[in-house]
Amino acid sequence: AIESALGAAYRKDFGNRQQNIKVKFDPDTGDMQMWDVKIVVEDIPEETLEAAQEEMAARREKALEEGRELSEEEMEDLVRFNPKTEMMISEAKEVKKAVSIGDVLEIELSIPGDFGRMAAQTAKQVIIQKLREAERNTVFEDFKEQEGKIVQAVVQRRDRTGTVIVDLGKITGFVPQKEQIPREFYKPGARMRFYVVKVDMGTRGPEIILSRSHKDMVKSIFEQEIPEIENGDVVIKGIARDPGNRSKVAVYTDDESIDPIGSCIGQRGSRITTIIDQMGGEKVDIIQYNDNPVDYIKEALSPAKVSHVELKEIDGKNIADVHVAPDQFSLAIGRGGQNVRLAAQLTGYEINIVDMSDDGKEINSEDGEEKIDETLSEELEERAESEEGKSTDDEESEEKE
Incomplete structure (x- = not known):
C-alpha cells in the first residue's frame, strides 16, 4: 500500500499518467527507488493506430446502440497499443540497445526533491483505498468459506x-424475497439463522446472498x-421442502x-425439537x-x-400409481x-394417488391446489352423506326391532 501511494505521489509531482511506476521502499532508512516499467513491443505506424482507434470507437458506438458492452472477442483483430505499460x-533501443520484443524494460527515475502537499494528499488517499480493499478482501475470503x-x-x-437486510458483524447480507419464507416476520433487531447461498465480490x-427457504438449509x-x-454414520439421501410448512428428509445408514x-x-424428541425451533416451527x-x-x-x-x-x-418420465384405501386418500x-408433492420431490417420481373405492378418484402430484381442494371437498361431502345414510339405516333397524 505504501509503495503504491509513493508511486501515485511521484506521478502527481514529478511524472505523468503514462508512467507505470514500480517502487522499492526501505522502511528503516526511508530511502526509495523508482522505475518506469514497460513491455517492449514491435513498432506500429501512427496511421495504423489512428485507424484502429476510429474502428474501435465505431464498434463501441454500435454496441451501445444495441444496449450492450463491446466484448474482447470483437476487439481481437484490432491493433492496440498501451503507452502506459508498453x-x-x-524508442526502447534509445534507452537500452540490447533489447528485444517481449522484454521488460525498467527505466530508473530520478526523484528531484520532496513531495508537495497535493502529492502527499494523493498518497494518503491511495493508502486509505488500499487498506479498504485489503479489509474487503479479508471479509470476502472469510465469508466465501461460509458458503x-x-x-x-x-x-x-x-x-x-x-x-431483507441483515447485520453479519463486519458486513451486511441480503435476503431476496424468493429466499424468504412466506408469512415469516423479519422483525428489526431479531437474531436469526440464515443459509449462505452465494458470496460474490461486487x-x-x-455481496452476500442469504436464504431462509433453501432446502440445503435443512x-x-x-x-x-x-x-x-456430521461424522458420516448416517447419510441424508434426499430433502424435499415446502418452506415454512413442512420438510421431508430421507436418511440412510449401512451400519x-x-x-x-x-x-x-x-x-424424547430432543434433537428434532431443536431442529424445528431453528427452522421457525x-x-x-x-x-x-x-x-x-x-x-x-x-x-x-x-x-x-x-x-x-x-x-x-x-415419455421418459417416471410415474407411480399409488393405490390407497378410501380412508387414506386425503391423508x-x-x-x-402438500404430502404428495413433497413425496414426488423426494423420490423423483410423478405420483398419482388412486382411491380404491368404486369412484376411483385420482390426484396427481402436479395438480394445482384448487383442483386438489375441490376433489377432497367432494370426498368429504360424500363421506358425510354416507355416514348420514348409515346412521338413518341404523335408526330404522332399531325401530323395527
Whole structure:
C-alpha cells in the first residue's frame, strides 16, 4: 500500500499518467527507488493506430446502440497499443540497445526533491483505498468459506424491493424475497439463522446472498445438530421442502447398529425439537431411505398407509400409481396436496394417488391446489352423506326391532 501511494505521489509531482511506476521502499532508512516499467513491443505506424482507434470507437458506438458492452472477442483483430505499460522497440533501443520484443524494460527515475502537499494528499488517499480493499478482501475470503453453511445475523430492515437486510458483524447480507419464507416476520433487531447461498465480490465490496427457504438449509442444520450425520454414520439421501410448512428428509445408514430415524429424533424428541425451533416451527418428517423405489415411495407418503404401488415410464418420465384405501386418500394427498408433492420431490417420481373405492378418484402430484381442494371437498361431502345414510339405516333397524 505504501509503495503504491509513493508511486501515485511521484506521478502527481514529478511524472505523468503514462508512467507505470514500480517502487522499492526501505522502511528503516526511508530511502526509495523508482522505475518506469514497460513491455517492449514491435513498432506500429501512427496511421495504423489512428485507424484502429476510429474502428474501435465505431464498434463501441454500435454496441451501445444495441444496449450492450463491446466484448474482447470483437476487439481481437484490432491493433492496440498501451503507452502506459508498453514501449515500441525503436524508442526502447534509445534507452537500452540490447533489447528485444517481449522484454521488460525498467527505466530508473530520478526523484528531484520532496513531495508537495497535493502529492502527499494523493498518497494518503491511495493508502486509505488500499487498506479498504485489503479489509474487503479479508471479509470476502472469510465469508466465501461460509458458503453452504449456516450463519447468525441480526435483522436490520426491509428495503423497497422487499429484500431483507441483515447485520453479519463486519458486513451486511441480503435476503431476496424468493429466499424468504412466506408469512415469516423479519422483525428489526431479531437474531436469526440464515443459509449462505452465494458470496460474490461486487463493485462496492463483498455481496452476500442469504436464504431462509433453501432446502440445503435443512441439511446444514441436521449436520450441526446430529453427530451421526456430521461424522458420516448416517447419510441424508434426499430433502424435499415446502418452506415454512413442512420438510421431508430421507436418511440412510449401512451400519445395522444405528437407527437412522432414531438418531435424528433423539431421546424424547430432543434433537428434532431443536431442529424445528431453528427452522421457525416448520414441521419435519424423517423418512427411511430405500433403494427399492416402491418401498421408498411408500415411506415418502407416510403417515398415509399405501396398499400397493405400480411403476411405469411414459415419455421418459417416471410415474407411480399409488393405490390407497378410501380412508387414506386425503391423508396421502395432504393439505393442498402438500404430502404428495413433497413425496414426488423426494423420490423423483410423478405420483398419482388412486382411491380404491368404486369412484376411483385420482390426484396427481402436479395438480394445482384448487383442483386438489375441490376433489377432497367432494370426498368429504360424500363421506358425510354416507355416514348420514348409515346412521338413518341404523335408526330404522332399531325401530323395527
